[in-house]
Amino acid sequence: MHRSRLLDSLDWPTLAATGVLVAIGIFSIASATAGNWQAGIWRSQVVYLGLALVAATVIVLIDYRVWAEISLLLHGVVMLALVAVLFIGHEVGGNRSWLAIGSIRLGQPSEMAKLTTCLVLAVYLARRVRGTLGLRQLIEMGVLAGAPVALISIQPDMGTAVTFVPIVLAALIIGGVRWKWILVALLIALLLIPVAWPELKDYQKERILSVFDPDRDPSGVGYQSRQSRIAIGSGGITGKGLFKGTQNQLNFLPAQHTDFVMAVFAEEFGFAGVLTILGLFYYVFRRGMAAARSAQDRLGTYLCLLIGAWLAGQMAINVGVVLGRFPTIGVPLPFVSYGGSALIAAVCGIGLIVNVRSRRFVN
Amino acid sequence: MDYRERWELKDYLIGRRLERRILTIHVACAVILAAFALNFWYLQGVHGEEYAILAENNRMRRVEISPTRGEIYDRSETVVASTRPALTLWMTREDRHDLEAQLERLAPILSIPLEELEERLGAMTGRPLFEQFKLKEDVSLVELAHIEARRELFPSVSVRETARRHYPEGEMVAHAIGYVAQVNETELSSSEKLLTGDIVGKSGVERRFDGRLRGDRGWQLVSVNSLGRQIGDARIETEPNHGRPLRVTLDMGMQRALYEGFREEAGGAIFMDVETGGVLALVSTPSFDPNLFADGFTTETWKSIIEDPRRPLHDRAIASFYAPGSTFKVVMAIAGLETGTVDPSDRVFCNGGKSYYKRRRLCWKRGGHGWVDMRKALAHSCNVYFYDLGKELGIDKIHEYGKILGIGRLTGIDVPGEEPGILPSRDWKRRTLREIWYPGDTISVSIGQGFLASTPVQLATMMASVARGTAPIPPRLIDGPPPESGRLPVSDTTLRIVRDALKQAVDEGTGREATLGAYSAAGKTGTAQLVASSAGVDSEDLDKAIRDHAWFAGYAPAENPTIAFAIIVEHGGHGGVTAAPIVRKVLDVYFQEDAEAESEPDEGAAQIADASRGGRRASLATPR
Structure with a gap:
């Protein structure tokens, strides 16, 4: 394909919408950290965006079918990184999730694992699955997706592990698992709750209970979720204005530039801003679904669907946490939250969708 | 099968199915987004103003x-x-x-x-x-x-x-x-x-x-x-x-003299103003450093204090009770005289012991006191005299007068944690031990042993009452107008006889080790028996752990008393030997300060103090 034709066929609206989300993120990060010790951290996010663009360009330039050829290799490398993290990782907030050499942090392999898991599952579905999933296929897919989930659970980064659930769920739906099996799985999960409950740590139990009873222990575990809702609610319809959010500026919000960045944005831009951000996400998701439909082969279709499910699922979990509808777990809002690895992985995901779309015509 | 194969017409049916699956994912996402939008509207649109107030409260603290x-x-x-x-x-x-x-x-x-x-x-x-x-x-x-x-x-x-x-x-x-x-x-x-x-x-x-x-x-x-x-x-x-x-009414000079007087001994003591009940010194040993508790993190220190077998937190002056021993003979004497059971001049012959209800009871003096009357019996603490008296009085009368003098009940001191002790009666024994009162019980009570239990603060209050001639008043650490003191249903004649005997006890009787130089004192020593059979054995010969507790309770000066006291030295043996010298040290400070206060700014104060100290030394050197 000729270079200029590739440029012409690129999905510019999707890229633009993603760009707006990242920009919103950078402003919110700047506001969230203004005046505290992390002020100026938004500049790092700009640098990460630059790195993400370079990575995405490489991804778009090479045909997604070539990426598919080396997908197992890529997945394997990421798995190795996840294993390495367990031994030489850098511990932050009780989670050993950072790959580091000395004190230089290279990134969180768990973010990249989401992308490679989408890739290998899409390849597997395209290559091996016709009609409905058999037991053997279920097991093989279970190994492909289960390996990163297990390694990440050991870190232990439960939040990131949970973000694999939508990916796996989408893969099962695409593969054509019978609904009754999904129902059986749900039933088993329900039955496991009483067994697993005593195994949970006290703070984990509290976080789960505080979803059902938000005013439970307002200064303890329920604190974050309560402060988040106060920040959101006090934003009203139009918001308090950029850099004007009192809850945010006075640091009442926890993790305000990472997992709770949505609350910062909601306080400063109000319901109008929230609708904008949700609208942008929906738009990007729609474009992903459209790319899936127009793809020229199964692989392209599955790839778009899985990446769409990953990003939409992660967004749903993050916003659910911010609204107090989901137990507080550390999951970043795609494109918006502060964090290099997460931003690069998400932008690369968009890169793959764009890659599939731009090669939709048979040549 | 090559995954690169394109969507072909033959895949049409599969494609249709896939279309439905895409739609499933799409709809799920759209529903979640709509639910989120509604939730945000609920928080920001419907309840926005309430949250704005909460946000403001968050800011103001x-x-x-x-x-x-x-x-x-x-x-x-x-x-x-x-x-x-x-x-x-x-x-x-x-x-x-x-x-x-x-x-x-x-x-x-x-x-x-x-x-x-x-x-x-x-x-x-x-x-x-x-x-x-x-x-x-x-x-x-x-x-x-x-x-x-x-x-x-x-x-x-x-x-x-x-x-x-x-x-x-x-x-x-x-x-x-x-x-x-x-x-x-x-x-x-x-x-x-x-x-x-x-x-x-x-x-x-x-x-x-x-x-x-x-x-x-x-x-x-x-x-x-x-x-x-x-x-x-x-x-x-x-x-x-x-x-x-x-x-507070405490006097740090006396407090120090009292605390240091105990040295390594365990025990408790209280000194109080006879007229007002104001506490001048109150000590319990072993003690602890109260500064340690102001610390938030004293788990180690806490443990060492709580687990100390000597129980330093326990206030022995108001919360530990001991058999009052011979100090209870004051109650016996008043009861005997008031009820007319004995005449002051009635005499009893003590040959060192006597049998009551088929059990031989001993006097502390192995050779016996010979013929003793009321004054001599009290001054020299003759047990046989009081056994006889107790037998004739009976427990009901003893209980009546013990109660009048405040034994076995709270004095009402304004320090928390006081314990009442026990003043036994027929009723008490039936209630607590479910047993009837035996005449032999009365004999033990007659010399302050048996079921009796009292605290230093109780005995000091009793001595103040005897010294004043009115009913006991609660001791207190806080200044204020002196409390109303009720009438003591005891005749002046009786009080005079008892006071005389108590003065004699210090001057020549069992309390003479407390002889106080320039000022006179009245009081009664006592021992709280730990080993029942020790009545015939000299306490000093016993192992320290089972040696009797030593009491000394009284007031000073003997005429126109101003200060009353009671002290117990645990395992101190005989009160005259261990408890009395501590009292003397405290009274030295008390009277020296009094003398200074009266003669100030007279330069003679120091000389008077010297003289009183010299006098004390003289009395030590030449025991009478």
């Missing part, structure tokens, strides 16, 4: 203005308890990822084990991140200098000034004044005024007058960030009411 705890002075305005500023070290958990490393550096500086610091940091898990935790209370300037010198190594550490209770006299006043510590759950639930972390009085005067000493907190409104750091000006909502100072 009511901050406590702690009242300063009132100081405590003794009768001559010496500071007994004060509040001094102290520096507390806090750690902020926010913003840093190297807390463990900082703790590692702090541990040796603060001389706190690293494990303990880490444990305390761990205990904060689940608390809001902005809550700081306490590293150490009352850090020394040296410790602070170590930290300030390398400030960059301790970015999360901050210093705040707090008020801290201080007892300059330390162990000496521990039981009388008490101590303060952080409020516990029980106390919190009993008072609406108290909040977690408040410092309250836990024992002694500190507890009894806690409300008055503590005062009421004030409040100010400050605009804060999440660290609790004040930003902008504070507005005072309510001014604090600082605690009011308290003057």
Whole structure:
């Protein structure tokens, strides 16, 4: 394909919408950290965006079918990184999730694992699955997706592990698992709750209970979720204005530039801003679904669907946490939250969708 | 099969199915987004204004203005308890990822084990991140200098000034004044005024007058960030009411003489003003340093004090009860004379023992006292005389007069924790032991043993009552108008005989070791028997652990008494030997201060004091 034709066929609206989300993120990060010790951290996010663009360009330039050829290799490398993290990782907030050499942090392999898991599952579905999933296929897919989930659970980064659930769920739906099996799985999960409950740590139990009873222990575990809702609610319809959010500026919000960045944005831009951000996400998701439909082969279709499910699922979990509808777990809002690895992985995901779309015509 | 194969017409059916699956995912996503939009609308559109108010409250915080705890002075305005500023070290958990490393550096500086610091940091898990935790209370300037010198190594550490209770006299006043510590759950639930972390009085005067000493907190409104750091000006909502100072009746000079008099011995003693009931000295040994409790982290110290088998926290002056021994003969004598059971001149022959109800009872003097009348029997503490008297009186009369003189019930001293002791009666024995009263029980009670149990404060109150000639009044540590004293249903003649005998006891009887030089005293020694058979054995020959407790109770001067006292020395053997010399030291201070006060600014004061000391020495040198 000729270079200029590739440029012409690129999905510019999707890229633009993603760009707006990242920009919103950078402003919110700047506001969230203004005046505290992390002020100026938004500049790092700009640098990460630059790195993400370079990575995405490489991804778009090479045909997604070539990426598919080396997908197992890529997945394997990421798995190795996840294993390495367990031994030489850098511990932050009780989670050993950072790959580091000395004190230089290279990134969180768990973010990249989401992308490679989408890739290998899409390849597997395209290559091996016709009609409905058999037991053997279920097991093989279970190994492909289960390996990163297990390694990440050991870190232990439960939040990131949970973000694999939508990916796996989408893969099962695409593969054509019978609904009754999904129902059986749900039933088993329900039955496991009483067994697993005593195994949970006290703070984990509290976080789960505080979803059902938000005013439970307002200064303890329920604190974050309560402060988040106060920040959101006090934003009203139009918001308090950029850099004007009192809850945010006075640091009442926890993790305000990472997992709770949505609350910062909601306080400063109000319901109008929230609708904008949700609208942008929906738009990007729609474009992903459209790319899936127009793809020229199964692989392209599955790839778009899985990446769409990953990003939409992660967004749903993050916003659910911010609204107090989901137990507080550390999951970043795609494109918006502060964090290099997460931003690069998400932008690369968009890169793959764009890659599939731009090669939709048979040549 | 090659995955690169394109969508072909033959895949049409599969494609249709896939289309449905795509739609499933799409709809799921759209529904979730719509639900989120509704939730945001609920928070921002419907309840936006309520949350705006909550946000404002979040920003404004009511901050406590702690009242300063009132100081405590003794009768001559010496500071007994004060509040001094102290520096507390806090750690902020926010913003840093190297807390463990900082703790590692702090541990040796603060001389706190690293494990303990880490444990305390761990205990904060689940608390809001902005809550700081306490590293150490009352850090020394040296410790602070170590930290300030390398400030960059301790970015999360901050210093705040707090008020801290201080007892300059330390162990000496521990039981009388008490101590303060952080409020516990029980106390919190009993008072609406108290909040977690408040410092309250836990024992002694500190507890009894806690409300008055503590005062009421004030409040100010400050605009804060999440660290609790004040930003902008504070507005005072309510001014604090600082605690009011308290003057106690204690005399630090006497208190010191009494505490030091005990040396290594365990025991308790109280000295009180005969007319007002004002307590001049109150000591229990072994004691503890009340300053240790103002610390938040005294688990180790706490344990060592609580687990000490000598029980230093226990107040032996008001809460330990012992058989009153021969001091109870005062009650016996008054009962005998008042009921007309004996005439003062009636005589009994003591040959060292006598049988009652088929059991031989001994007198402490193995050879016997010979013929004794009431005065001699009391002065020389003849058991046989009182066995006879008790047998004739019966327990009912003994109980009646014991009650009149305040034995076996609370004196009402204004220090918390007093115990009543036991004044036995037929009814008491039936209720508690489910047994009838045997005549032999009365014989034991006649010399202050058996079921009887009394406290030093009770016996001092009784002696003050005898000295004054009116009913017992509650001793107190707080100044105030003297309480109404009821009539004592005892005739002047009886009182005169008993007082004479008590003076004789000090001058020539069992209490002569207490002979007091320039001033006269009256009193009665006693022993609380531990080993029943020891009545015939000299207590001094016994092993210390099973040796009897030594009593001495009385008043001074013998004529126109102003001060009454009671002291017990645990395992002290005979009261005349161990307890009386301690009393003498305290009375020396008391009368010396009195003399100084009267003759001031007369230069003769020192000479009088010298003379009184010289007199005491003389009496020591030549025992009469």
